[in-house]
Amino acid sequence: MTNINGKAYAMNAVTPMKAWKTPILRLLFFLLGVFKSRQKGLIDLSFIHFARWVIVKNNQFPRLAPEQPEEQLHYDYLLFFSNFNGTWNEYIDAFSAVLSSGLDLIWRWSEKFPGAVPVTAFKRYISLVQFDTDYYYTAYPYATTNDVKAAIRVDDALQEFANDSPRLTPEQFQQAYLDLLVKVQADIGALGPAPMGT
Amino acid sequence: MANQNGKMYGLTILSPIIDDPKIKVSHDSALRMFLQNMPRHSHSPFANVSGTHICRLVVMDDVVFVGSPAKEEHLKSKYLVFNSNLYGGLDAYLEEMAGKIPDVVDNIWSHCVGYPGAADPKAFAAYMKKCQIETTFFFADVNDKTVEQTLRALQTKVEFTAFIEQNQGRSPAQLQREFAAFWERVRRLPLPPAGARELGTGQAAGA
Amino acid sequence: MPKLNLFDIQGFVARGYTFPCASYLLVEILDHQAGREFVRRVTGRVTNAEPWDNKPPSTLNIGFTWKGLRKLGLPDATLLSFPDEFYQGMRARNRILGDIGRNGPENWEPVWKEDIHVWLAVYAESAQELARRCDEMKRFMQETGGARLLYTQPAAAVRIDGEPTTKEHFGYTDGFGNPDYEGVERDTIPGQGKLTPDGKWAPLATGEFILGYPDEARELPACPVPYLLGINGTYMAYRKLHQNVASFREYLAEKGKQYHGGADKLAAKFVGRWQDGTPLELSPDRADPKLVQDQSRNTNFVYGQDPGGARCPIGSHIRRANPRDAFGFNGELVNRRRIMRRGMPYGEYTPEDQPARDQDDHGIVFMSLGASLFRQFEFVQQQWISYGNDARLGSDKDLLVGCHSDGRDKFVVQGTADPGNMPFICGGLPDFVELRGGEYFFLPSLTALRLIADGAVDPR
Numbered sequence: 001m002t003n004i005n006g007k008a009y010a011m012n013a014v015t016p017m018k019a020w021k022t023p024i025l026r027l028l029f030f031l032l033g034v035f036k037s038r039q040k041g042l043i044d045l046s047f048i049h050f051a052r053w054v055i056v057k058n059n060q061f062p063r064l065a066p067e068q069p070e071e072q073l074h075y076d077y078l079l080f081f082s083n084f085n086g087t088w089n090e091y092i093d094a095f096s097a098v099l100s101s102g103l104d105l106i107w108r109w110s111e112k113f114p115g116a117v118p119v120t121a122f123k124r125y126i127s128l129v130q131f132d133t134d135y136y137y138t139a140y141p142y143a144t145t146n147d148v149k150a151a152i153r154v155d156d157a158l159q160e161f162a163n164d165s166p167r168l169t170p171e172q173f174q175q176a177y178l179d180l181l182v183k184v185q186a187d188i189g190a191l192g193p194a195p196m197g198t
Numbered sequence: 199m200a201n202q203n204g205k206m207y208g209l210t211i212l213s214p215i216i217d218d219p220k221i222k223v224s225h226d227s228a229l230r231m232f233l234q235n236m237p238r239h240s241h242s243p244f245a246n247v248s249g250t251h252i253c254r255l256v257v258m259d260d261v262v263f264v265g266s267p268a269k270e271e272h273l274k275s276k277y278l279v280f281n282s283n284l285y286g287g288l289d290a291y292l293e294e295m296a297g298k299i300p301d302v303v304d305n306i307w308s309h310c311v312g313y314p315g316a317a318d319p320k321a322f323a324a325y326m327k328k329c330q331i332e333t334t335f336f337f338a339d340v341n342d343k344t345v346e347q348t349l350r351a352l353q354t355k356v357e358f359t360a361f362i363e364q365n366q367g368r369s370p371a372q373l374q375r376e377f378a379a380f381w382e383r384v385r386r387l388p389l390p391p392a393g394a395r396e397l398g399t400g401q402a403a404g405a
Numbered sequence: 406m407p408k409l410n411l412f413d414i415q416g417f418v419a420r421g422y423t424f425p426c427a428s429y430l431l432v433e434i435l436d437h438q439a440g441r442e443f444v445r446r447v448t449g450r451v452t453n454a455e456p457w458d459n460k461p462p463s464t465l466n467i468g469f470t471w472k473g474l475r476k477l478g479l480p481d482a483t484l485l486s487f488p489d490e491f492y493q494g495m496r497a498r499n500r501i502l503g504d505i506g507r508n509g510p511e512n513w514e515p516v517w518k519e520d521i522h523v524w525l526a527v528y529a530e531s532a533q534e535l536a537r538r539c540d541e542m543k544r545f546m547q548e549t550g551g552a553r554l555l556y557t558q559p560a561a562a563v564r565i566d567g568e569p570t571t572k573e574h575f576g577y578t579d580g581f582g583n584p585d586y587e588g589v590e591r592d593t594i595p596g597q598g599k600l601t602p603d604g605k606w607a608p609l610a611t612g613e614f615i616l617g618y619p620d621e622a623r624e625l626p627a628c629p630v631p632y633l634l635g636i637n638g639t640y641m642a643y644r645k646l647h648q649n650v651a652s653f654r655e656y657l658a659e660k661g662k663q664y665h666g667g668a669d670k671l672a673a674k675f676v677g678r679w680q681d682g683t684p685l686e687l688s689p690d691r692a693d694p695k696l697v698q699d700q701s702r703n704t705n706f707v708y709g710q711d712p713g714g715a716r717c718p719i720g721s722h723i724r725r726a727n728p729r730d731a732f733g734f735n736g737e738l739v740n741r742r743r744i745m746r747r748g749m750p751y752g753e754y755t756p757e758d759q760p761a762r763d764q765d766d767h768g769i770v771f772m773s774l775g776a777s778l779f780r781q782f783e784f785v786q787q788q789w790i791s792y793g794n795d796a797r798l799g800s801d802k803d804l805l806v807g808c809h810s811d812g813r814d815k816f817v818v819q820g821t822a823d824p825g826n827m828p829f830i831c832g833g834l835p836d837f838v839e840l841r842g843g844e845y846f847f848l849p850s851l852t853a854l855r856l857i858a859d860g861a862v863d864p865r
Contacts, residue, residue: 002234006395007794010254012279014262016271029335033200042337044733046797049252050283051337052208061212061277062329064312068214069274077261079210079331081281083252085794090784093741096622098734111268118624129262134233135255137244139392143352145339146797151351152343158358162381170370177373178822181362185819185828186713188359189799191352191397195787196501363815363832367663 003133006141007194008049009091010133011082013126015110016075022055025078025109029053041099047091049138049145051082053106078110085144087197089123096122142191150187157183201333204341206251207288208333211280211326213310215257225309226257226276232305233257238393243302245393249291251345253282255306278310285344292323349390352397357384409588411454413637413850414615417466417526417747418774419454421583424464424528425569426535427749429558429643429770430542431516432523437478437860439551440522444477445858446545447525453851463529463538467854468641468846470494473522477857482864486629487847490778491640495843501783503791503802506810508840514645516556517842523552524643524846558645560749560770565756573750574648574767575805575837576672576757578682578697582704582727584743587611588618596704600729600736606705614745615639616776621740626776630864634857637850639774642782644843645751646806647768650761652835660831665824671831674818675804677721685717689826707736714819715826720798722805725789732795742789744781745774768838778845809834 003010017025032038042048058073084091095103100116107113110129114121140148161180165173201208216225233255236243244250256279263270284291295303300316307313312328314321343351361380365373390397411419434440444467452464469477471492475484490498496510496517504510510517525542529535539557546552562569571580585598585608598606599621612620617636620626628635657675661668669692673679679692686706688696697703708724708731711717717724719731727743730736752767775781788795790803802809804816812833820828849857856862 005238008252012254012256012258014258016261016264016268026334029200032335039337041734043339046339048337049339050206050208052210052281052333053335054210054331055334056212056331060331061273061275062214062331064214064310064325064328068217068311071274073261073273074269074271075261079279081210081254083283086788089780090788093780094738097741098737110264112264117622119622120624120627125264128264131256131258131262133254133256134230135236137238137242137250137254137393138252139245139250139345140348140352140397141239141393141395142397143348144794146794147352147355147799148340148343148348150797150799151348151355152340154355154358155351158354162377165374165377168374170374173374173377174370175822177377178827181828182713182820182822184358185817186719186797188355188362188817189793189797189801190359190815191356192800194794194800195503195792363830366830 002136004197005136005138007085007144007147008083008136008138008141009085009088009197010136011080011084011088011091012131012133013080013129014131015078015080015107015113015129017055017078017109017111019058019074019076021109022057022076025106026055028105038102041102045094045099046146046149047084047086047094049083049085049148051084052080054079054081075111078107083138085146085194087195092123092126093119142193144194147189147191150189154184154187200336201288203336203338205285205343206336206338206341207284207286207291208336208338209280209282209284209288209291210331210333211278211329212258212331213278213280213307213313213326213329214275215278215309216311217275226259229278229306229309230257236302240391240394242393243299245391246298247291247295248345249284249286249294250392251283251285251348253280253284255280275311278306283338288327289323292326293319295319296322345392346389349392353387353390354384356397357387409454409611409615409618410637410850411456413852414454415466415848415850416452416454416464418615418639418848419589421580421747422464422528424530426532426559426561427526427528428535428539429560430523430525430527430539430554431521431556431558432525432546433520433553433555434473434476434522435551435553437476439549440477441551441858441860442549443545443551444854446549447542448851448854448858450541451851451854462531462534463527465538465542466526466848468524468526468848469857470521470523470844470846472520474847474857476520476522478860479857479862480864483630483634483862486864488627488640488777488779490783491845491847495642495644495845498783502786503808504840506808507836508808513840513842514556517844519555521555521844524641524844558751558770560751563750563754565754572680572754573748573769574650574752574754575653576680577676577678578680579748580746581678581682581684582723584609584614584745586614594700594704595702596706599740600707602735604707609740609743612776613741613743613781614775620776631862634849634853634862636853638853639776639848640778641747641846641848642771642773642778642843643846644771645768645841646771647766647839647841649763649835649837649839650755650765650767651763653837654761656831656835656837664818664829665827666829671818671829674718674721675816675831677717677723684723685721686711689716714817715821718816718818719796720793720801720803720816722803725793725796725803726785728789728796742781742784743775744785747772747774768841774848804831804834804837806838807834809836 096119103116296316296319585593611618814834816831818829
C-alpha cells in the first residue's frame with residue numbers, strides 16, 4: 001500500500017474551483033500565514049508532519065514543449081498533500097470533530113464540497129477526490145511527529161544537562177538529574193511499531 | 199515566500215508526462231512500474247539526497263469529476279507530481295539530486311516532456327523550476343531541523359530512555375559515573391541511516 | 406430529541422444490571438427454521454429497558470454474530486449492510502486489536518474456534534434462579550431443535566467476607582465512568598458525559614450508543630437495512646480476559662518496595678484510581694472513602710490542570726481509556742470514542758492474604774457496547790490501549806490490559822522534583838491479563854427480534 005510508509009500516510013487530493021473563487025482562497029491562506037494563532041488547532045492536533053495546499057490556475061499547468069497540447073480547463077484546481085500519522089479514519093474523524101470550520105473555510109470554494117460535518121458525507125467526498133501515491137519516502141518512517149518533537153526536546157535537555165553536570169558534586173548531580181527527569185518524563189515513550197492501518 | 203516555512207522548503211513540481219501513441223508501453227505506465235520497483239527505506243535513492251525529510255512521487259492521471267452541476271473536463275496530459283519537504287535551499291537540493299542520483303532521476307524524468315538529462319545539474323535545476331508550482335500554504339510541524347539532527351535526536355531519545363530505566367535507584371556517585379560513560383558512548387554512536395524501517399536499538403538493548 | 410423507546414430496547418443495552426451472578430451462554434443455531442422458532446421463544450422472555458417497579462429476580466438478553474444472522478436466513482442484502490468488522494468477527498481482526506502472542510486466537514479457548522451464533526445473558530439474584538433461567542433456555546433449545554449450547558460462562562461479583570462487591574480480581578473497585586447519554590431517565594453523573602464549553606458536563610448524543618438516534622457527528626449512525634432491523638439495537642464486543650493475579654501482586658510488591666510512594670500509591674498510579682475507587686486526579690496522596698461514595702464527585706474531574714501527569718500518570722488505565730480533556734479541544738476528540746462497559750468478574754477470588762497462582766481460573770468478562778465497534782471499542786483498544794501516540798507516549802501500552810510481548814514494555818509514573826512524588830519507571834512489564842476468547846455481537850431491539858423470528862426481514 002504505497003500511501004503508507006511506517007507511521008506516515010501520504011494523502012493527495014485534487015478539487016475543482018470556479019476561477020472567481022480562487023482569489024478569495026488565496027487571501028484566506030495569506031491570512032492564515034500571517035495570523036499564526038489561527039494555525040493553533042492544526043498544531044495542537046499534532047498529527048501532521050508536513051502539509052501543503054497548492055492552487056493551480058487553469059492556465060498554470062506546466063507546458064514544456066509546443067508538441068505538448070495546451071490545457072484548456074474551465075476550473076482552477078486546489079491540490080492538497082498531507083503527511084500525517086494515524087489511520088485515514090482517525091485523521092478525518094479528528095479534523096471533522098474539532099477543525100471543521102477551518103476545513104470548511106478552505107474547501108467550501110471547491111465544487112460540491114458537502115462540509116466537514118457530518119463526517120460520513122465528508123469522508124465520501126474525500127474518497128472521491130483522493131488519488132494514490134506511487135512512491136513515498138520518509139527519512140524516519142518509525143517516528144510520528146510527536147516522536148520527533150519529543151526527541152528534539154529530550155536531546156536539547158540532555159545537551160544542556162551534559163554540559164553542566166560534570167562540574168557538580170554527586171548530590172548536586174542527583175538533584176539536577178531529577179530536574180532533568182521531570183523535564184523529559186512525558187517524552188520518553190518507546191519508539192515501536194504503529195498499529196495496523198485498518 | 200509561501201514555499202518557505204522556517205528552514206523547510208515545500209517543493210511542488212508538476213512535470214507533464216510524454217504522450218507518445220506510437221510506443222508499446224506508455225510513458226506513464228513505464229513510470230509507474232519504475233516507481234513501484236524503486237528501492238525503499240534506507241535503500242531509497244532519496245536517502246542520499248541529504249535535505250529530504252519526506253517526499254513523494256505521484257502520477258496524476260487526470261482531474262476529478264465531482265458530479266453535476268459541476269462540469270466534466272479532462273487534462274490533456276498526465277503529470278508527474280514530485281512533492282518534497284526539504285531542509286535548505288532549492289538550487290542546492292535540485293543540483294544534489296542530479297549529482298548524487300543521476301540514474302534514478304533519468305529513469306523518472308526521462309518520461310517527461312522537455313527533460314534535459316541529469317548530466318548538467320544546473321540544467322536539471324532549471325528544468326525542474328519550469329515545472330515548479332508555488333506552494334500556496336505550507337504547514338510544517340517542525341521546521342528548523344536537518345534530517346541528520348532529527349535522526350540524532352531520535353537516537354538520543356531511545357538511548358536515554360533506556361538509560362533512565364536501567365539506572366533507576368542508583369546512588370548519586372554511581373549515577374554520575376554511569377551517566378558520564380553513557381554520554382561518551384552515545385556521542386560516538388554512528389548516525390542512524392536515513393529512511394530505515396527501524397531505528398535499531400544500538401547498545402540500549404543490552405544490560 | 407425523541408424519547409427512547411424503552412419497551413423496545415433490550416434492558417442490558419440501556420442499563421448496567423446489578424445482580425450478584427450471571428451466566429453467558431454461547432449458542433449455535435442448527436437450522437434456520439427451527440432456529441427462528443428458538444429465537445421466537447427467547448424473544449418472548451427477553452428483558453426490555455422499561456423501568457422496574459419491582460426488580461425481577463432475573464433478566465434475559467440476546468445477541469447475534471454475523472454468522473448467526475446468516476444462519477437464521479437473513480437476506481444477503483441485509484447481511485452485506487452490516488459493518489465490515491462485525492462481518493469479520495473479533496478473531497479475524499486480531500492484528501488490528503493487538504491480540505497477538507499470548508493473546509492470539511491460536512491460544513483462545515476451543516469454543517471460539519466453533520461457529521458461535523448467539524449470545525444469551527442471564528443475570529440473577531441467586532444461584533438457583535440463575536440455574537432455573539439457564540435450564541429454561543436449554544429447554545427451548547431442545548424443544549425447538551433449533552439451537553445447541555456450546556459453552557456456559559459463569560460470572561459473579563467478587564465476594565469479600567461473603568458480601569458481593571464491585572471489585573475485580575486485582576483488587577480495584579470497578580464500574581465508574583460509564584458514559585451518560587440523552588434519553589436515559591436517571592440523573593446524569595458529572596464526569597460521565599461530555600464537556601460543555603463552560604466546563605460543565607452534558608449527556609452524549611444517544612446515537613453514540615444506540616442505533617436510530619442522532620450521534621455526536623450530528624447525523625444518524627450507519628445502520629443495517631432494513632432500518633427497522635437496526636434501530637434501538639447496538640453492537641457489543643465480548644472478551645474473556647483471564648487475570649494473572651500472582652504476576653500482578655508480585656510485580657506490585659516488587660516495584661512498590663522501590664517506589665518511594667509505596668505499593669498502594671503505585672497501584673493507584675497504574676490505574677488512575679486508588680483501589681477503593683478514589684480518583685488520583687482529585688486525591689493524589691490518599692484514598693478517600695467519602696469521595697468515592699459521593700456520586701457528584703467520584704468521577705467529576707478533568708486533566709487540564711495536570712498536563713504533565715504528576716497527579717494521574719498520562720499512561721494510567723483510566724486516562725488512556727477516557728482521556729477527557731487531556732488532548733485539548735475541550736474533550737471533543739474523545740466524545741466519539743466512549744465505550745459503555747458491562748463487565749462482570751468470573752472465577753474464585755483469591756483474598757489478599759492468600760497466595761495467588763496465575764493459572765487459577767479467574768478474570769473478567771469484558772463487554773463494551775456502542776453504535777460502532779470500529780470507531781469506539783476497536784479504536785480505543787488499538788490506538789489508546791495498545792499504542793500511545795495520541796497521548797504522546799510513543800508506542801508504550803496500557804500496563805493493565807496491554808499485550809506486553811517481549812518483557813521490554815514500561816510504564817512511566819510522571820512526578821515532580823518533590824521527593825514524595827518523583828518520576829518512576831516500571832519496566833519489564835509482564836502480561837497481567839490474557840485474552841481467552843471473544844467475539845462481536847449485535848443486540849437487536851425487541852421489534853427486530855420479532856422480525857428475525859418471523860423470517861420477515863426485508864431489505865427493500
